[in-house]
Amino acid sequence: MRLNYYQVLLSTSLLTVLFLVPFCKVNAQQQFSLDQIIRLARDNSLSAQQAENKKENRYGSYLKYKSNFYPQLSLEGALPDFSRAIDPVTQPDGTQKFIPRSFANSYLGLKLKQTISATGGEIYLESQITRIDNLAEEEGGSTTSYSGNPLVLGFYQPIFTHNWLKWSKKIEPIRYQEAEKKYDEELEWIAWKATDLYFNLMIEQINYRIAQKNLKSSTNILEKSEENTNVSESEKLQMELSIMKAQSDVASAELRADNAMLRLKTFIGLSESDKSFDLEIPKEIPEFKIDDKIAVKYAKKNRQRYLSFKRRKLEAERDVARAKAESNLDLYLTGSFGLTQQADNLPGVYENPQNQQRVRLGFVIPVADFGRRKANLQTAIANQKLVESSVAQDEINFEQEIVVLTKQFPILVNKVKTTNKANEIAEKRFNLSHKQYMRQKISATDYNLALQEKDKSTREYLKALKDYWLAYYDLRMKTLYDFEGNMSMIGM
Template sequence: MKKTSFLLGIMLCCSLGSFSQGEIRLSLNDALNLAQKQSLQALLNKYSYMADYWAYRSYLADMLPAVSLRANPLVYSNASELRYNWETQSDEYVRTENLLSDLNLSITQKVAATGGAFSIQSELGRVENFGKNSYTQYSSRPFRLGYQQQLFGYNDLKWQRKIEPLEFEKAKKDYLQSSETMNLTAIRYFFSLINASIQLEMAKTNLENSDKLLVVAQRRFELGTVTREELLDLRLANNNARISVQEWEMYQREAKESLLNLLMLPLDIELDIVIPDELPVHEVDPQLVLQKALENNPEMLELELNILQQQSNVDRANRARHFQADVSLSYGLSKDDGSYLGSGTLGEVYRPEFDTYKQVAVGINIPILDWGRNKGRYEMARSQLEIAQVAASQSLQQFKQNAITRAVAFNIQKSRVESAALSDTLANESYELTMTRFSSGQADVLRLTSSQKAKDSARLQYISTLSDYWINLYTLRQMT
């Protein structure tokens, strides 16, 4: 078994080694899939969503009945305590020694509509006193029903019930949007490498052509058909072409390493980049884009949540200005057994003929004089709410306009790409003809240089337009 595992380990290492030193043919879809599966940003997006998911699960669990068991098995005390002596009508220290035990089982249910909480409890206590009159006493409350409620106060549970589901819905949409943001990052890195590779390819081609033309120009200079100034210009262009090759080799390496780091691939892999010439989407409906953006973009929920938060703050500040009361009600059964006259038994405290247990507590809070502090907080909260509502209206209007504008702008991307591709083809053919004419003495250096610049510019413009198409496409996906 160990031998088999060892051989498998060697095979795995060999396969990884050959993979890391090989070449990968990488299309745009391949890059997007790798970015979503194994990039660090994709992992961070997942963990961020899971944190929001468990926060929402905690909220849901908090609204369910909570069952808890509290116990103090042993509490031993041997100390002097201050007690009142009825015979002498004075306080005096008395040495006591006892052993206490208690057990409490409770079930609590919050009520979001009112902000209160119901509770059901069952308690059992035992005390064993030592000394001259040693005895054991038991006390039970088999059943106690209680309810706590804040009257006229701020109901935090009611606002949580409105806000928490929207927070989780926003978290889900944020996760989907972050995936599209990850796609946009991968597209930019992908086309950055394409641009650097094409720049390097053009620099090498220009250097190769410059070497050939320099030989032709030297021959024509000897024949007197090229001036010395034109020959020097070609030598300068040849030297600049060599410098350009060195620079773009460095830029291309940096762009490749950036893409490999994003995709979590070994840096020694050679990439064969496939230019995405096929356009999957030619036109979109601006109204449909707007509809989907309003339905799915988390920014809409962000605006709604901001207004809800401000409304919650207004409610809190408003209720703090007025009369408030806390009410606590409880009813149950209780029974004790045992005293200094004789020890009790555990079974006795659970036999019928229980005593009833009742408790009512009311607490009030009336602000009398606060020098306008609560009123100021209320007015400030109202102002913040009005600001949030105006800002939400403005943001919504800008969002709608931006969605329509991006959809309309995308619809002309296809024609821009086609025009740029045609310009690239024409400029390349023109340069080939100009080179031929220069070799035969029918074109001068100025015309040749101008044609070369036009060719390079058209090629780069095509790649830039193609990049704009894909970025605009995935920006629409991110928005909707």
């Protein structure tokens, strides 16, 4: 059955309407907006789970760091430590004699210690008890004795050495703040990546529909041309070639759309077996003014990267301090004060205990290390200078990156508007060319040129939309500030 001119025109017009509103329900498929896809990605994607896991991991590390400044209570012991051996034993006259011995030691101690971050030292309080069982082979020869320290107060204080606690107190809180800000940035990166995949799929779906529409249009025109005796054989052959190319384009576009659908499904946490869906073209784009100075201000306040500049300089400063400390005299002071006693029974250990004191001043003086300490110090100082210059350059790049993005944003807004207008004009021109070709007022070549221009303008409009939304979420990611709602996104 042949279609007349009005049937061809009607079918083409319907296809045009279908393209202009491409996401009304097709084949009863579910539709998703950009916001819905982003929410799915943030809730279900593996990237979101990994971001949450990294945040929890960093929180665990922070709690471990904090525990260094709290008292630590420990119970240790040996129950029992048995030994049977032939050991050298010193005799009353000073000589030694090998004697078989069997004995068991039992030990139990409770210790409470507290680090002092200001000095890098440690104080402790402990109580301990020791039991010795001499297991003689002859009958009645076994003996038991006890010794203990009911209460001992002690300390350990390094002098002129590197105080790692003081530096960790400066650096670790910054690391934790970085982790919190990094989590917020990763959520915005997920939004950016979901947007990228969203528009990749949308473009491929549109390309597939364009290919289908072009194939249908070319087929209808060929059918009409066969009824017209004035159409040359060359034009008919050209239309047949166009149909063959359109068929190939449909197959290729369908494959690309399927692959883009799979990539998006995988990222947002859907399985391959889940039903495919259509995507809505964002009908409106948010427009707002961005002051580059304000953007830089919030980027410095909110971004993990800017905090890392401070941490890197502190770490370099710490390494220099450690290298200086290791190149000098290593001096430490220890002491303990408490009570001690020994007895043949356990209660006797706690009766009339005697005083016990111990003080020790130890040192290590570097004499000859063939320049190792000096080389370590020079390396640390050189690395500090390198870090300071690198951070200074990174800060400049950091600010320039934000400024360039804010300057680019109005251009992208304008590009969306102009490409949208160009797309509407190209669509009207194609419709006009279609009517003229059906009336044999233009050649097939002119018709194909109008078709190609329409397809090109449609793709340029979608690309402009993609560039805008990627820049939109890139700006949010790099400032952690919602310029549309005028609010910070830290902790949201």
